[in-house]
Amino acid sequence: MIEVTSVERLAQHVGKTVCLRGWIYNSSSKGKLHFVQLRDGTGIVQCVVFKNNVPPELFEQLGHSGQETSLSLVGLVKADARAPGGFEIDVTQGEIHQSVQGYPITPKEHGIEYLLEQRHLWLRSKRSWAILRVRDAVITAIRSFFDERGFVCVDSPIFTPNACEGTSTLFEVPYFEQTAYLTQSGQLYAEAAAMAMGKVYTFGPTFRAExxxxxxxxxxxxxxxPEVAYGTLDDIMVLAEELLAHVVAQVLLRRPEELAALERDVEKLKKIVAPFPRLSYDEAAAILAKHPESTFKYGDDFGAPDETILSNQFDRPVLVHRYPKEIKAFYMKRDPAQPDKCLCVDVLGSEGVGEIIGGSQREDDYEVLLGRIREHKLPEVAFQWYLDLRRYGSVPHAGFGLGLERTVAWICGVEHVREAIPFPRTIYRLTP
RNA sequence: UCCCCGAUAGCUCAAUGGUAGAGCACCCGGCUGUUAACCGGGUUGUUGUAGGUUCGAGCCCUACUCGGGGAGCCA
Structure with missing residues (x-):
């Protein structure tokens, strides 16, 4: 019986005959010799098909089978320096499951509009494959990081009755006799869970109609x-940098091939070790004031170009903390040392990618929080349950939100977050 | 909501206001070491839509549609 294996395990089978099942990634023919690049989901391997080594029908069929033809090939695994990847299969048998002609995505260039239209097929390309496998490693690293530190994963609802931070960017959905909204953030629910379980994190989809x-x-x-009961701003700043350092280290360890396929400069990733540089808003503002390209005005939030300027000052992500209260959310606690500032932090990824984390210590005083809700003209009734958290055993607590796609795009060195998610949803694209 | 850019063969693009083309894909043939193979031959068009200017519009003008980049806002 011939063993079925996968491309990623070929090194263990050198000198043996194995069966691989997959798809043709690319092929070329030299008369009595076909080169088939076989893709099986775990990697790509070159399969060499000599006319005299295989049944004539198979050789003939392979000559007429294009990209993404599905097939099984049986052959001897050899180490060969001439093959991309270092191994190749000397094919002796095989079976074509479906012969394909005219697959829409070729190894040549395509425009982004076309590729997004074909996303269900684009996933098969080496680039998408690599990015999505990095995404998987990032997710696994995040879960193990929190698990090892005693955090409990709690799931926040996706249907919510109200906004966390205003209603303008919510997706509305009919909900029986009522209107529901798709969640913009699990934070308020994470705060409730933190009061129950101490250290928690939510991990789920969020929706913004921006x-x-x-x-x-x-x-x-x-x-x-993540949300941490009894946690302070300093605690979550340390948590954030340790999380990012852990995630990057795990990706370097587990996905070197994928990073190579993406032509990612891993030397830059190797520099992502804690601690990260920290700047107060005031210090960051001073840097921007001296920078000729910045249009920043003190008191404003940083625009995207400002974030790029700031992050380009360092070889690691930078933590910017204590922003003016006017530009931050109602639930953020004020800094007792400078009441015009919030105990909050944004983490800007390195290499100019901009914000990947936003977090804060939360306001834990009932009266102060109620005042804020009124100041921001938020529907008080809807926040009664949230205020309960300040009525019954309120404690200092803090947390942050990490954007998964921004993090994956940053680690992969890809420009646009739409490539960091299997099926991106953007303002003008709902399909496929 | 605002600013900028784009739409020509299945794909990526070219075409001074004057006969709509190339490369790739696909089809046929050749080649025992290709790396996005190569060589020869072949098929492929309502130039996004609707008007307008002109002897003549892919090209100039207007509107619209679809998409891309960015601002604001955010992760």
């Missing part, structure tokens, strides 16, 4: 939101 068309925006994206 009419943003930039390389940093999706309408549906995944967010990881």
């Amino acid at each position: 009419k943003s068309k930039t390389r940093r925006h999706l309408t549906e994206f995944w967010m990881i939101e």
Whole structure:
């Protein structure tokens, strides 16, 4: 019986005859010799088919089978320096499951519009394959990081009755006799869970109806939101940098081939070790004030170009903390040392990618929080359950949100977050 | 919501206001070491839509549609 194996395990089978099942990634023919690049999901291997070594029908069929033909090939595994990847299969038998002609995505260039239209097929390309496998490693690393530190994963609801931070960017959906909204953030629910379990995190999809068309925006994206009871701003700043360092280290360890396929400069990733540089808003503002290209005005939030300027000052992500209260959310606690500032932090990824984390210590005083809700003209009734958390055993607590796609795009060195999610949802694209 | 850019063969693109083309894909043939193979031959068009200017529009003008990049806002 011939053993079925996968491309990623070929090194263990050198000198043996195995069966591989997959698809033709590319092929070329030299008369009495076909080279088939076989893709099986775990990698790509070159299969060499000499006319005299295989049944004539198979040789003939392979000559007429294009990209993405599905097939099984049986052959001897050899180490060969001439083959991409270092191994190749000397084919002796095989079976074509479906012969394909005219697969729409060729190894040549395609425009982004066309590729997005064909996303269900584009997933098979080496680039998408590599990015999505990095995404998987990032997710696994995040879960193991929190698990090892005693965090409990809690799931926040996707249907919500109200906004966390205003209603303008919510997707509305009919909900029996009521209107529901798709969640923008699991934070408020994470706060409730933190009071129950101490250290928690949520990990789920979030939805924003922002009419943003930039390389940093999706309408549906995944967010990881840890929340720590008795945690302070300093605690979550340390947590954030340790998390990012852990994730990058795990990707370097587990996905070197994928990073190579993406032509990612791994030397830059190897520098991502804690601690990260920290800047107060005031310090960051001073840097921007001296920078000729910045249009920043003190008191404003940093624009995307400002974030790029700041992040380019360092070879690691930078933590920017204590922003003016006017530009931050109602639930953020003020800094007792400077009441015009919030105990909050944004983490800007390195290499100019911009914000990947936003977090804060939360306001834990009932009266102060109620005042904020009124100041921001938020529907008080809807926040009664949230205020309960300050009525019954309120404690200092803090947390942050990490944008998964922005993190994956940053680690992969890809420009646009739409490539960091299997099926991106953007303002003008709902399909496939 | 605002600003900028684009739409020509299945794909990526070219075409001074004057006969709509190339490469790839696909089909046929050749080649025992290709790396996006190569060589020879072949098929492929309502130039996004609707008007307008002109002897003549892919090209100039207007509107619209679809998409891309960015601003704001955010992860």
